[in-house]
Amino acid sequence: MKDELAILLDRLDAMGITRRGFMGRAAAFGVATALGTTAMGGAAFAQEPKRGGILKMGLYGGETTDTLDPGLADSPVPFSINRQWGDTVVNVTADGQIEPALAESYSVSDDGKVWTFAIRQGVKFHDGSDMTAEDVAATFRRHSDENSKSGALGIMQGIASIEVDGQNVVLTMDTGNADLPYLLSDYHLLIQPGGGVDNPTAAIGTGPYKVVSAEPGVRYVFERNADDWNQDRGYYDGVEIIVINDSTARTAALQSGQVHMINRIDPKVAKLLSRAPGVNVTNVSGRGHYVFIMHTNTAPFDNKDLRNALKWAINRQELVDKILDGFGGVGNDIPINAAYPLFDDSLEQREYNPEKAAALYKSSGHDGSPIELLVADGAFPGAVDAAQLFQQTAQAAGIPLEVKRVPDDGYWSDVWNVKPFCASYWGGRPVQDQMYSTAYLSTADWNDTKFNNPEFDALLLEARAETDTAKRKEIYSKMAQILWEEGGLICPMFNDFIDAHGDAIAGWQEDPNYEMMGGWASQKTWFA
Amino acid sequence: MHPILKLVAQRVSLGLVLLLAASALIFIGVELLPGDVAQSILGQSATETSLRNLREELGLNEPALTRYFNWLFAALQGDLGTALTNGQSISKAVGERLGNTLFLAFWAAIISVPLAIILGLIAVRYRNRWPDKLISGITLSTISLPEFVAGYLLMYLLTVQFRVFSPISTIYAGMSLGEKLSAIALPVMVLVLVVLAHMMRMTRAAILNVMQSAYIETAELKGLRPFVIIARHAFPNAVAPVVNVVMLNLAYLVVGVVVVEVVFVYPGMGQYLVDHVTKRDLPVVQACGLIFAAVYIGLNIMADVISILANPRLRHPK
Numbered sequence: 001m002k003d004e005l006a007i008l009l010d011r012l013d014a015m016g017i018t019r020r021g022f023m024g025r026a027a028a029f030g031v032a033t034a035l036g037t038t039a040m041g042g043a044a045f046a047q048e049p050k051r052g053g054i055l056k057m058g059l060y061g062g063e064t065t066d067t068l069d070p071g072l073a074d075s076p077v078p079f080s081i082n083r084q085w086g087d088t089v090v091n092v093t094a095d096g097q098i099e100p101a102l103a104e105s106y107s108v109s110d111d112g113k114v115w116t117f118a119i120r121q122g123v124k125f126h127d128g129s130d131m132t133a134e135d136v137a138a139t140f141r142r143h144s145d146e147n148s149k150s151g152a153l154g155i156m157q158g159i160a161s162i163e164v165d166g167q168n169v170v171l172t173m174d175t176g177n178a179d180l181p182y183l184l185s186d187y188h189l190l191i192q193p194g195g196g197v198d199n200p201t202a203a204i205g206t207g208p209y210k211v212v213s214a215e216p217g218v219r220y221v222f223e224r225n226a227d228d229w230n231q232d233r234g235y236y237d238g239v240e241i242i243v244i245n246d247s248t249a250r251t252a253a254l255q256s257g258q259v260h261m262i263n264r265i266d267p268k269v270a271k272l273l274s275r276a277p278g279v280n281v282t283n284v285s286g287r288g289h290y291v292f293i294m295h296t297n298t299a300p301f302d303n304k305d306l307r308n309a310l311k312w313a314i315n316r317q318e319l320v321d322k323i324l325d326g327f328g329g330v331g332n333d334i335p336i337n338a339a340y341p342l343f344d345d346s347l348e349q350r351e352y353n354p355e356k357a358a359a360l361y362k363s364s365g366h367d368g369s370p371i372e373l374l375v376a377d378g379a380f381p382g383a384v385d386a387a388q389l390f391q392q393t394a395q396a397a398g399i400p401l402e403v404k405r406v407p408d409d410g411y412w413s414d415v416w417n418v419k420p421f422c423a424s425y426w427g428g429r430p431v432q433d434q435m436y437s438t439a440y441l442s443t444a445d446w447n448d449t450k451f452n453n454p455e456f457d458a459l460l461l462e463a464r465a466e467t468d469t470a471k472r473k474e475i476y477s478k479m480a481q482i483l484w485e486e487g488g489l490i491c492p493m494f495n496d497f498i499d500a501h502g503d504a505i506a507g508w509q510e511d512p513n514y515e516m517m518g519g520w521a522s523q524k525t526w527f528a
Numbered sequence: 529m530h531p532i533l534k535l536v537a538q539r540v541s542l543g544l545v546l547l548l549a550a551s552a553l554i555f556i557g558v559e560l561l562p563g564d565v566a567q568s569i570l571g572q573s574a575t576e577t578s579l580r581n582l583r584e585e586l587g588l589n590e591p592a593l594t595r596y597f598n599w600l601f602a603a604l605q606g607d608l609g610t611a612l613t614n615g616q617s618i619s620k621a622v623g624e625r626l627g628n629t630l631f632l633a634f635w636a637a638i639i640s641v642p643l644a645i646i647l648g649l650i651a652v653r654y655r656n657r658w659p660d661k662l663i664s665g666i667t668l669s670t671i672s673l674p675e676f677v678a679g680y681l682l683m684y685l686l687t688v689q690f691r692v693f694s695p696i697s698t699i700y701a702g703m704s705l706g707e708k709l710s711a712i713a714l715p716v717m718v719l720v721l722v723v724l725a726h727m728m729r730m731t732r733a734a735i736l737n738v739m740q741s742a743y744i745e746t747a748e749l750k751g752l753r754p755f756v757i758i759a760r761h762a763f764p765n766a767v768a769p770v771v772n773v774v775m776l777n778l779a780y781l782v783v784g785v786v787v788v789e790v791v792f793v794y795p796g797m798g799q800y801l802v803d804h805v806t807k808r809d810l811p812v813v814q815a816c817g818l819i820f821a822a823v824y825i826g827l828n829i830m831a832d833v834i835s836i837l838a839n840p841r842l843r844h845p846k
Binding site: 064219257 | 725
């Protein structure tokens, strides 16, 4: 533990890591925060929020094809837009707890099947109408409709019935699901008048900012919602989101003071940028991870020894150092890390072991023909370089790995989830159940390793209905063990979210849920 | 009918035929793109039923030829359809984008064309002496620089080091002309640097070609000042090749500046087109392709007509 602290302090000095980034890490290692604070001089950072000013954000990840329908949001800018004008029933806090939003409270039956959400009264939509339990139910129905294109459809499918009971919304599940509130915090599930059925793109919600103008892929303007039901947020008079997909332009915009905060700092320039005057670079380890995925049902990857040979043939630390420039953590061939609740750290960490890889490769009986890994620049930042490093370490173990570079265009429709071995990334999910259900349950649409293990599936469903957290943790560690041994996932690294903001901004906090303080930056910060 | 009018009419009708051919090519090209349209719209959530419904809705079950003519007739009536991805009217969205693109191209052209020609004239006047070498050296180095490098350099110098301009060129309704011009200053500079050399070199070469002629010698013997000879006697006879190059560069300013648009976050046609190609939004791709083809063909017709007007032998055929 002491070594970890020493390393952290070194990093603190070496690269100007932010205090909060440090605190988060220190806490993650279980270091008493008092100790950490003393080490840094114990500066106080509690301040009283101030109102006023127009916040300008320069964000990566918007296109002219984006819409305002919250169900169709699938990239950083639409995600941020949703955060401005809408609310979900509950939110996930920075430390992974559930916090009430449009639902004041909730209760659950003993078997975890019937959930009752008490909807907050007296909340008004931006158009002046009252937000009612009916609106909440209608929203849930819209996103759970079988023909819906909503990004939340997958997580809503387990809901058998949606009923309104006075001020309550009652959800009945097919099977018990102890994580339902986490699922309902999904950013697609913004409560809209009438569920947004008639006009899904109206962008009328209950959020702290109202949409003034929206130009997809260019610029969005918001003004403060003076009648906001929650006065402890939304301190700016207005928010302007400018889409800046080019990384250099984004940092220049921040440095020249044209915008106050930006997302997605390239790890390669993060250290450099942190030395620029008036710029604060923040990083937080999240749940996002970069992966190489093998289809466990397709030759030669249907051979467990070959899969494990490849898993032992990758140098995870080297990838973290060279691809992420240290802004991240090593993965362990499961999609879960310490950022998840109920994570069990006792699983053996896979290291680079060419001898073991060579032995496993030999026992797999592979014919020695090239094993093709498909990769595009867009799979994740630095994907092509990462694949080439992988190729070299694999070749040292005698595995004939071959990197085939393909264009970004069409990668997510024609390569990912289609070809048997390719590079990809996952943004992570708030809880283990959702991550596993999305991509490792044998029946999941996005089961991109074609993982089919009946025991794993059964454990997943068992854990979902289990309300005793100690037992759940035990089940999850069993599942991790199975996936680690049997799965088609090679997970070399978890990437940090790296954002930056100017000196004018106060109140920045670390939130591992997503970039830009989990998307809350415009609501929870203010001008100093 | 006046021979010039007849000629223009001929060119325009030829241009229309070309445009038709281009539209067919665009349609075929888009058809050849890999990936099923309905599949790429629905993504992973696609089920058999929803795919069938969507194909029906988009009329994808009809033969390609029928779809082409349906699209063509609608386009001829000014209806470019709606974007598949966000359901917005293409005519409206393209209208705004095209306006922005033309705004940027206009200011880049207003500066670069006269500047290139004047620099070309100066280069000829002092040919093979230091002003000529300096002009050629500078313009050739700026054209050799990739646009985004020039963009980043200017951005670093003029926004980060010296905060003169804004690095983001987003323009929107409600900005005054002055604000807009200040916003687009950097992309205009980059575009000027990129197109300057081509036009300048062509002006220089074309005039030097004419400078060998006997009538220039006569003008010199008359005792005219060198610059007057170049500007009044040599340049008019060198207009045809210069105009062609100018038009080519103008066309580039309209259709080829997607990199500059991305670097400076300018809401023009290029970014709009690229975004929709990646999403396989066919109606938008077709509409943009058609507009770009029309711009190219239109500017080329103009170049032809101006070259003819500039040449007395073609202007007054026997």
